[in-house]
Amino acid sequence: MLQTTTLPLVEAFPFLLETRYQAVLVLLLVPILTYIVTSIRSAIAVYGTCERKPPILPYWIPWLGNLIAAGNPAKLAEDITKRFGFSTPVRVRVGPVKGYLVSDASHFDVLLRGARNLNSSPGVILMLRNIFAVPQEACDFYSEDNSGIASTPLPGTTIPPHNRMAHLRHSAATKYLYGPHLRNMTDRFVKNYTKQISEFTEVGSEWVTYPDLVVWLQRFMFQAATSSLMGEHVFRINPDFSDDFWEFVSHLPTLVKAFPRWMNPKAWEARGRCLRTIEKWHKHAWENVDHSTDDDDSVEYEEFFGARIMRVRYNYARKMERMSDEARAAEDLAMVFAANANAVPAATWFILEFLRDPELLTRVRAEIDLARLPAEKEGELPRFDVTKLCEGVLLQSVWAETLRLRVTLALIRAPEKQDFKLGDWLFPKNDLIFLSSRTAAYNKDVWNQGYKDQEHPVDEFWADRFIVYPDDPASGPLKSPKLSSREVTEEKKKARFSTEGLAGAWVPFGGGVRMCPGRFFVKNEMMAAMALLCSCYDIELQTTEGWQPEADMRFFATGTLPPKGEIPFRIRRIV
Numbered sequence: 302m303l304q305t306t307t308l309p310l311v312e313a314f315p316f317l318l319e320t321r322y323q324a325v326l327v328l329l330l331v332p333i334l335t336y337i338v339t340s341i342r343s344a345i346a347v348y349g350t351c352e353r354k355p356p357i358l359p360y361w362i363p364w365l366g367n368l369i370a371a372g373n374p375a376k377l378a379e380d381i382t383k384r385f386g387f388s389t390p391v392r393v394r395v396g397p398v399k400g401y402l403v404s405d406a407s408h409f410d411v412l413l414r415g416a417r418n419l420n421s422s423p424g425v426i427l428m429l430r431n432i433f434a435v436p437q438e439a440c441d442f443y444s445e446d447n448s449g450i451a452s453t454p455l456p457g458t459t460i461p462p463h464n465r466m467a468h469l470r471h472s473a474a475t476k477y478l479y480g481p482h483l484r485n486m487t488d489r490f491v492k493n494y495t496k497q498i499s500e501f502t503e504v505g506s507e508w509v510t511y512p513d514l515v516v517w518l519q520r521f522m523f524q525a526a527t528s529s530l531m532g533e534h535v536f537r538i539n540p541d542f543s544d545d546f547w548e549f550v551s552h553l554p555t556l557v558k559a560f561p562r563w564m565n566p567k568a569w570e571a572r573g574r575c576l577r578t579i580e581k582w583h584k585h586a587w588e589n590v591d592h593s594t595d596d597d598d599s600v601e602y603e604e605f606f607g608a609r610i611m612r613v614r615y616n617y618a619r620k621m622e623r624m625s626d627e628a629r630a631a632e633d634l635a636m637v638f639a640a641n642a643n644a645v646p647a648a649t650w651f652i653l654e655f656l657r658d659p660e661l662l663t664r665v666r667a668e669i670d671l672a673r674l675p676a677e678k679e680g681e682l683p684r685f686d687v688t689k690l691c692e693g694v695l696l697q698s699v700w701a702e703t704l705r706l707r708v709t710l711a712l713i714r715a716p717e718k719q720d721f722k723l724g725d726w727l728f729p730k731n732d733l734i735f736l737s738s739r740t741a742a743y744n745k746d747v748w749n750q751g752y753k754d755q756e757h758p759v760d761e762f763w764a765d766r767f768i769v770y771p772d773d774p775a776s777g778p779l780k781s782p783k784l785s786s787r788e789v790t791e792e793k794k795k796a797r798f799s800t801e802g803l804a805g806a807w808v809p810f811g812g813g814v815r816m817c818p819g820r821f822f823v824k825n826e827m828m829a830a831m832a833l834l835c836s837c838y839d840i841e842l843q844t845t846e847g848w849q850p851e852a853d854m855r856f857f858a859t860g861t862l863p864p865k866g867e868i869p870f871r872i873r874r875i876v
C-alpha cells in the first residue's frame with residue numbers, strides 16, 4: 302500500500318519500505334498531527350464569536366493530553382494565563398480527567414457565588430477518598446446523594462433526610478463555627494495557647510536556638526486548636542497525635558495523586574495512625590459522654606467530644622447505615638485537617654513576615670498594645686481583646702497579604718443538571734471546572750503593584766497592600782493610577798483595611814454559600830498567636846544575610862503552601 306501511494310517519497314527515502322522505519326514515522330506523525338489538530342480546535346474556540354466550549358490547551362500525545370505538564374501544576378497554570386490571558390477559560394486534559402481552568406476574577410465571582418446548578422461534591426469526594434481514605438462504600442453513598450447542600454432538598458431527589466450527608470456536613474459547619482460557638486472555641490484556643498507558653502520551661506530568659514520555626518510553631522498551634530475542637534482526651538489517647546498529623550500532612554503531595562500503599566508506605570502509615578487515633582477517640586467519647594445532653598444545642602463544649610460541632614457530626618454520621626467506624630474517623634480526620642492544615646502554615650507565614658522585618662514588627666507592636674487587656678492577677682501572661690486585634694489595620698493587611706500570597710487552593714465545581722453558561726463560554730454538564738486561588742491572587746490586571754519608584758509586584762509580600770490611605774489615591778489593594786511615591790502625612794492615622802472590589806480576586810476562603818466557615822476562627826487564631834508570641838518572647842531568625850523565604854511548591858493546589866526548608870531561630874522569654 303505504502304509502495305503504490307507514496308512512490309516519490311519511497312524513491313527518495315527507500316528505507317521507508319522497512320516496517321521499523323514506518324513505525325518510527327507513525328510515532329512521529331501521531332504527536333505532530335495531534336498537536337496541529339488540538340491547536341486548530343483551540344484557535345477556533347479562541348477567535349469564535351458564538352456560544353462555545355472554552356479552547357483546549359494543545360497537546361502532543363493523544364489520550365495522555367497535558368499529563369506531563371500537569372506534573373508541575375503551578376507552572377502549568379502560569380503558562381496557561383501567559384498564553385491565553387486571564388479572561389479565557391481553558392480546557393486541560395490530564396489522562397482520563399478533562400477539566401477547565403478558570404482564571405478571570407469576574408468568572409470566579411460568578412462560579413463561587415454559584416448557581417444552584419454547580420456542584421462541589423465530585424471534588425470533595427475525590428479528596429475524601431484520596432487524602433483521607435474514606436472507604437469506597439461511603440464514597441458511593443456520598444455520590445448517590447443528589448439532594449444538594451441547602452436545607453430544602455433539590456427537586457427530584459429521593460434521599461431520606463438522615464442520609465443527606467452533603468447538607469448535614471455543610472449545615473453543621475455553618476452553624477457551629479459562628480456566633481457563641483466561635484467565641485467559645487476562640488477563648489479555648491487562647492487559653493490552651495497561653496497554658497502551653499506558661500508550661501514551656503525549656504525557654505527562659507537566656508537565648509535558646511531551635512533548628513526550625515515551622516516545626517516549633519506547628520506543635521503549639523496544633524495542640525491549642527485541636528484541643529479547642531476535640532477536647533483534651535485525644536492527646537491522652539495518642540500523645541504523638543501532633544507528630545503523626547504533621548507527618549501525614551507532609552505526604553499530601555503524593556496522597557493527592559492517589560499513589561497506592563506500596564508506592565507511598567510512609568504516608569499510608571502516618572494517615573493510618575491518625576485514623577486509628579480518631580476511631581479510638583470516637584469510641585472513648587461515645588462511651589463517656591452524658592447521653593442526656595444529646596440534642597442540647599446550648600452546650601458549646603463538653604469534655605469528651607470537645608466543641609459542639611464534633612458531637613453533632615458524630616451524631617448524624619452514626620445514623621447513616623452506610624457510614625462505618627472507619628468512614629466516620631476519615632470524615633473527622635478531614636475536619637481536623639480543615640482546622641489545621643491551612644491555618645497553621647498560614648499562621649507561620651504571618652509570624653515570619655514580622656520576624657524578618659524589625660521595622661514592621663515595631664509598627665505592629667503599637668497595634669497589639671492597643672488590644673492588651675489589664676492584668677487580672679499578678680504574674681499572669683499578657684491577655685488580649687481578640688476582636689480588637691482583628692480590627693487592627695496593619696495586622697489585617699499583613700493577614701490578608703499572607704493569605705493572598707501563600708494560599709493555593711484548587712476549588713472544584715461541576716455543572717450538575719445541565720451545561721453551565723458563563724458569558725459566551727459553555728461548560729458541559731459533569732465536566733470539572735477548576736478555580737485556582739493563586740491565579741486569582743497573582744492577577745496583574747486586578748492588583749495594586751505599588752508606586753513608580755517603589756514597586757511591589759504581585760508575587761512579593763507587601764505589608765501595606767490592603768491599606769487605603771485617604772490622602773493617597775494610589776493606595777489600597779486595587780490596581781490604580783500610579784503615583785510616583787506616597788506622601789506620608791498625618792492623614793495616615795485614618796488608614797483603613799480594605800478588601801473592597803476584590804470579589805473573585807482575593808479568594809483564600811472560596812466564596813458564596815460554600816465559603817470557608819472556619820475563616821473567622823482562623824483569623825482569631827492567627828492574631829492571638831502572633832500577639833501572645835511577640836509579647837512573651839524575643840524571637841530572632843538565624844538565617845543567612847539576604848535570606849528570603851520560599852514556599853514549597855510541591856504543595857501547590859492543596860491549600861496553604863508551607864515554607865520550604867528549615868528556618869533556624871533563637872528565642873528567649875521576656876515576661
Ligand code: HEM
Pocket residue numbers: 421470471474478636639640641643644647708710712713809810811812814815816817818819820822823861
Ligand atoms: C487559612 C486557613 C483556611 C483556609 C485557606 C481555608 C479555606 C477553605 C476553603 C476555600 C473552603 C471552601 C472549599 C470549596 O468551596 O469547595 C473551606 C471549607 C471549609 N473549611 Fe476552611 N480554610 C481555612 C481554615 C479553616 C479552619 C480553621 C476551619 C475550622 C475550624 C475550617 C473549616 C472548614 C470546613 C468545615 C469547610 C467545609 C464547609 C462545608 O462543608 O460547607 N477551615 N475552607
